[in-house]
Amino acid sequence: MNETFDHVQAVSAPRRGYWQETKQPIYSALLVLPFILVYQTGLLLLKSKVINGGDAILSSLTRTLFLAAGLQATFASVIVLIVAFLFWQFKKKGGWTIRPPVLAATFCESLVYAVLLFMLLGFFVPYLPGSPGSSTALLPSASNRGKMDFRAPPAMAACGRVEIRRPGIEDFVLYCGAGVFEELVFRVLLLGLLMLVFTKLFHMEHAHGAVWSVLIGAVIFSAFHHIGGEHFALGVFLQRVLAGVYFASIYFTRSFGIAAASHALYDILVGLSQWRH
Numbered sequence: 186m187n188e189t190f191d192h193v194q195a196v197s198a199p200r201r202g203y204w205q206e207t208k209q210p211i212y213s214a215l216l217v218l219p220f221i222l223v224y225q226t227g228l229l230l231l232k233s234k235v236i237n238g239g240d241a242i243l244s245s246l247t248r249t250l251f252l253a254a255g256l257q258a259t260f261a262s263v264i265v266l267i268v269a270f271l272f273w274q275f276k277k278k279g280g281w282t283i284r285p286p287v288l289a290a291t292f293c294e295s296l297v298y299a300v301l302l303f304m305l306l307g308f309f310v311p312y313l314p315g316s317p318g319s320s321t322a323l324l325p326s327a328s329n330r331g332k333m334d335f336r337a338p339p340a341m342a343a344c345g346r347v348e349i350r351r352p353g354i355e356d357f358v359l360y361c362g363a364g365v366f367e368e369l370v371f372r373v374l375l376l377g378l379l380m381l382v383f384t385k386l387f388h389m390e391h392a393h394g395a396v397w398s399v400l401i402g403a404v405i406f407s408a409f410h411h412i413g414g415e416h417f418a419l420g421v422f423l424q425r426v427l428a429g430v431y432f433a434s435i436y437f438t439r440s441f442g443i444a445a446a447s448h449a450l451y452d453i454l455v456g457l458s459q460w461r462h
Contacts, residue, residue, distance in 0.1 A: 207291050210273035211281055213442025216291050220361040220449045221263065227358030237359050238409060239366030262366055269369065273441075294439075295446035302431055302447070303454050306424055313420040352456045360456055364449020371406045371429065372436040372444055395437065403429025 206212070228236065236244070243262040251261050273279070376398050383394035407425035411417050428451075436444040 203287060203290065206284075206287060207294075207443070208440050209279040210270055210277060210441075211279055211283060212288060212291055213273075213440050213445075214270045215283060215288055216295070216442035217266075217365045217445045220365050220446065221266070224358055224362035224365070225260070225263065227355070227361070231355055231358065233355055233358070235355070235359065237362035237366050238412075239368075239370040240362055242370050243366060262369075266365070266369060269373065291443055292446065295443050296450055298435055298443070298447040299450035299454055302428065302451050303458075305431075306427065309427070310420070310424070313423050352460055357453060357456055360452035361449050363452055364447070365445045367406075368432065368436065368441060368445040368448055371402060371409070372433055373441060375402050375405065376433060376436070399430055399433040399437075402433060403427075 224237070227233070240262045243265050247261040247265060379398035379402055380391075380394050383389045383397050384391060387394075389397070403426045406429035407422050410425055411422065432444050432448055435447055
């Protein structure tokens with residue numbers, strides 16, 4: 186009798202709200218899966234020697250460890266991502282149940298965030314220092330091409346003297362990787378490290394530490410894109426700082442998966458807008 190009552194009570198219990206349910210790590214994992222598949226498959230098929238910067242950082246950090254263990258470091262970044270998801274899943278004691286309509290809604294939500302950022306930066310571009318007043322999106326060219334070199338994702342809009350060119354298939358493949366691996370490096374790892382520094386070392390309150398972490402993390406995120414030879418333009422740098430703050434806000438309030446998907450979709454939107462010109 187008690188077992189029957191417990192079963193009925195469990196069935197009749199209200200489902201977790203969308204906001205809380207979609208914070209489960211399993212939703213993030215499935216949301217970024219298509220972007221990872223496009224990125225990894227694209228690199229293999231195109232035989233590309235250029236990889237995304239976030240992927241390059243993770244590969245560099247883990248290469249020694251993988252080689253010492255006698256493992257191939259080719260997919261080191263993917264393995265790090267899988268380990269991170271498993272860690273989040275067990276730490277949060279997350280469920281393994283997925284509702285396809287909810288998963289589809291997270292993709293739509295990510296697309297909304299990407300479009301919103303595209304529109305916001307397009308509006309603010311003319312008012313940024315060093316901007317020629319154009320809101321035409323652009324793509325920087327690849328710097329040195331090598332085994333561990335990378336192509337930066339698109340700049341937010343035309344500012345200063347940055348080379349404008351039409352992106353190719355390889356670029357769109359790299360944008361998919363940028364959304365996932367750059368969010369893993371600059372939001373998960375970097376913000377986590379900065380939060381430890383500010384809250385544990387400087388004994389800041391959590392809210393104050395989060396604000397400083399987001400701001401400093403956004404500056405580092407922006408500066409990273411100018412490493413490797415891309416011409417520095419103040420307007421582009423400031424746009425990337427704003428984008429860093431934007432993605433960090435999504436990461437803190439929503440989830441890693443939604444932040445990563447928003448980032449990838451935003452880069453793709455910028456690429457498509459430049460491709461039309």
